Amino acid sequence: AQRVTQPEKLLSVFKGAPVELKCNYSYSGSPELFWYVQYSRQRLQLLLRHISRESIKGFTADLNKGETSFHLKKPFAQEEDSAMYYCALSSYNFNKFYFGSGTKLNVKP
Amino acid sequence: GAGVSQSPSNKVTEKGKDVELRCDPISGHTALYWYRQSLGQGLEFLIYFQGNSAPDKSGLPSDRFSAERTGGSVSTLTIQRTQQEDSAVYLCASSLRARGESGNTIYFGEGSWLTVV
Numbered sequence: 701a702q703r704v705t706q707p708e709k710l711l712s713v714f715k716g717a718p719v720e721l722k723c724n725y726s727y728s729g730s731p732e733l734f735w736y737v738q739y740s741r742q743r744l745q746l747l748l749r750h751i752s753r754e755s756i757k758g759f760t761a762d763l764n765k766g767e768t769s770f771h772l773k774k775p776f777a778q779e780e781d782s783a784m785y786y787c788a789l790s791s792y793n794f795n796k797f798y799f800g801s802g803t804k805l806n807v808k809p
Numbered sequence: 810g811a812g813v814s815q816s817p818s819n820k821v822t823e824k825g826k827d828v829e830l831r832c833d834p835i836s837g838h839t840a841l842y843w844y845r846q847s848l849g850q851g852l853e854f855l856i857y858f859q860g861n862s863a864p865d866k867s868g869l870p871s872d873r874f875s876a877e878r879t880g881g882s883v884s885t886l887t888i889q890r891t892q893q894e895d896s897a898v899y900l901c902a903s904s905l906r907a908r909g910e911s912g913n914t915i916y917f918g919e920g921s922w923l924t925v926v
Contacts, residue, residue, distance in 0.1 A: 709851075732913055744900065744917040786852060790913055795840055795859065795906035797915045802851035 702727045704789050706800035713777050714808050721772040721803045723761075723787030733763055733770040734788040736799075744786070747772075757781070777807045811835075813918035815901050821924045822891055830886045830921045834903030842915070843876055843886050844900040852900070858884065891925045898922050 703726045713719050725731060735747040748756045750763040750770060761772045770787060787800040814833040822828050834841050843855040854868035858878045869875070873891075878884040888895055904915040 734914070736915075743919045744902075746914055749914070784851070788915070790904075790915070795904065795913065796857060796865075797842070797902075797904060799844075799852045799854070804849075 702731075702789060702796075702798045704787050704798050704800040706785075706787055706803050708803045709801070710804045710806065712806045712808060715779055716776050719774050719777040719781070719805065719807075721785050721787075721805065723770045723772065723800060725768050725770065725787075725789050727768075727789055727791070729791055731789050731791055733761070734790070734797075735759070735761055735770075735772050736786040736788055738784040738786070740783070747785070777805075779807045779809055781805060782807045813901055813903055813916050815899075815918035815921050817921055818919065819922045819924075821926060824893060824925055825890055827887065827889045828891055828923060830888075830899050830901075830923070832884045832886070832901030832903075832918060834882065834884070834901070835905075835916055836882075838903035838905045838916075839881070840904045840906070840915075841878055841884050842902045842904075843884070844902065845897045846900055846920070847897045855886070855899075888923075891923075893925045896923055896925045 705724045707722055733750040736744050737747040738744045759774045761770050763770050784802050784804050786802045788797050790797045816831045839860045841858040845853040856876045857865040873889045876886045898920040900920045902915050902917045
């Protein structure tokens, strides 16, 4: 069965510190992995997707099929990065999205 | 429309009353989802519609919750005999099956904030 696991409910770091939000998944086919972000009082929006291999707002994520992980990383956290982050999995074959439980990132000044 | 539209944006209702929440997905999107987000909590999957297939209702918390999607477009989530624990933001999302970078992204509405008093 498809499943997305985000082990940390809350992650607090100081401004300028590196940050890594963990995401592990289970899926037997060829998944597409995403990170979605929800800033305070805004709608959930796409941050990045593994298929694009891009860096958005300094964040990157690499799909590691061996470890079935898609951790989100940023070398120097900023206060404006404080938000709720969700890892999600989907595939063209089934088009259903599965979300992790989310990690709240708090970047302290 | 340009994005997923939800109404009402805010709803205060008395315990025991029924409420209906509406979602208008992005035109042409075949998949529609309802999620619930309680204060400070993560996403809770409620129900999923995909084309003409039978919906996946596995996330509905009780038989007081139901949803339908008419004509493959607009969806209505109905909560009967509301309880205080139903207070939450109800999010609707839609997606389109497509390969590569042009598709298979899920888009969210701004949510309907429900308060049961």
